[in-house]
Amino acid sequence: MATETAPASPLSPAVFSILFSLAEGEKHGYLIMKDARSPEGGGVRLGPGTLYGSIDRMMRDGLVEESGMSDDERRRYYRLTKLGKSVLAGELARLDAAVKSARRMGLIPHGGR
Amino acid sequence: MMTPDRLEAMYALALGLYPARFREAYAPAMRQSFRDALEDRGLARGTLIPLVFRDLVTSLFKEHFAMLYETFGRPAIIYNALVLAALSTGLALALNTIPQQVLRQGANDPQIQMASDLAVVLDKYGVNDGLRQGALINSGGVVDMDRSLAPFLIVYNDEGQPLGSNAQLNGQTPTPPAGVFDNVRQHGEERVSWQPVPGREHGVRIAAVIERVNGTQPGFVLAGRNMREVEAREAQVGQLALLTWIGMMGVILSGTAVYGWWTRPKAA
Numbered sequence: 001m002a003t004e005t006a007p008a009s010p011l012s013p014a015v016f017s018i019l020f021s022l023a024e025g026e027k028h029g030y031l032i033m034k035d036a037r038s039p040e041g042g043g044v045r046l047g048p049g050t051l052y053g054s055i056d057r058m059m060r061d062g063l064v065e066e067s068g069m070s071d072d073e074r075r076r077y078y079r080l081t082k083l084g085k086s087v088l089a090g091e092l093a094r095l096d097a098a099v100k101s102a103r104r105m106g107l108i109p110h111g112g113r
Numbered sequence: 114m115m116t117p118d119r120l121e122a123m124y125a126l127a128l129g130l131y132p133a134r135f136r137e138a139y140a141p142a143m144r145q146s147f148r149d150a151l152e153d154r155g156l157a158r159g160t161l162i163p164l165v166f167r168d169l170v171t172s173l174f175k176e177h178f179a180m181l182y183e184t185f186g187r188p189a190i191i192y193n194a195l196v197l198a199a200l201s202t203g204l205a206l207a208l209n210t211i212p213q214q215v216l217r218q219g220a221n222d223p224q225i226q227m228a229s230d231l232a233v234v235l236d237k238y239g240v241n242d243g244l245r246q247g248a249l250i251n252s253g254g255v256v257d258m259d260r261s262l263a264p265f266l267i268v269y270n271d272e273g274q275p276l277g278s279n280a281q282l283n284g285q286t287p288t289p290p291a292g293v294f295d296n297v298r299q300h301g302e303e304r305v306s307w308q309p310v311p312g313r314e315h316g317v318r319i320a321a322v323i324e325r326v327n328g329t330q331p332g333f334v335l336a337g338r339n340m341r342e343v344e345a346r347e348a349q350v351g352q353l354a355l356l357t358w359i360g361m362m363g364v365i366l367s368g369t370a371v372y373g374w375w376t377r378p379k380a381a
Contacts, residue, residue: 028142028145029142029145029149030146030149033146033150045164047164047165047167047168047172048143048144048146048147049131049168049169049171049172049173049175049176050168050172050175051146052135052138052139052146053135053172053175053176053179055139056135072145073141074141074142074144074145075142075145076142
């Protein structure tokens, strides 16, 4: 049952990478793991246990939900909820502020990633 | 080299180690994700297997801990257990304190009556004259305060010096602290637990009742009795109260565990 309470910021790397991956649309478990592993997705190496443990808690927090879509009996697809989108936006804004601050301090070159 | 089917079968076996609720909800999907990872040509087997092994160990620990928390750590269960534990602790303390007080008060019998009776006689004749007339009759010989449980009497003059006694401790008649006599002067009577030889860990302790003697030759009458037997009973009461408390805690703990397990969140 979703409790509809946003988790405390900053989000854990696993939660952030799952939310970030699902921001593109509905995905099943391995696609989320693959996205999270890529440098663009945060470079987080998730195993199935960590992935589904996180998804279980995120579903209870109301951040993600099962889409009901399935191309295989064992594959389950997930998508972001409204709260999930809002939490992801808040986390991205927090990270963006940190990056801008780092740029001002010269820790990251201007225009660089 | 192991085939993907064999690796998947081993992984499926390992999934049996997860808590039932988690396993029922996610094991097929986890197995499929593992299968997908095995079939991903962009992910080397040498990278995947250690990753999955580490993930298995850490997530098993995490999910079992989460299951324990969901089963036994729910606020309502903790709150109920704490309330019951507090009530049981209060009850056990009462079981310890009330009988001990009753036993201690009972230890002043028959000294209250003995001190009072002798004080009435000495009020009339005075402590010196009264003693000369045999007011303190030593019918049973001298009581050894250390070994005997028999009650005894001691008469002191107004300065607190012993004048007569039917009891001795180490060959002498002991005297209570001067403050005790001052209290008796003010209040007429005092009931105290008196340790005639202070500092000894297992020294003799006396349930003493001290009465004021008024009249022309004032003084004090002390009636006392060794508290050894009463203290042994008090210790037994304390042990019984402790055993009762441990028993109640055990019942609360096991009851909470059973209730927590019975009402645990089930798989969706």
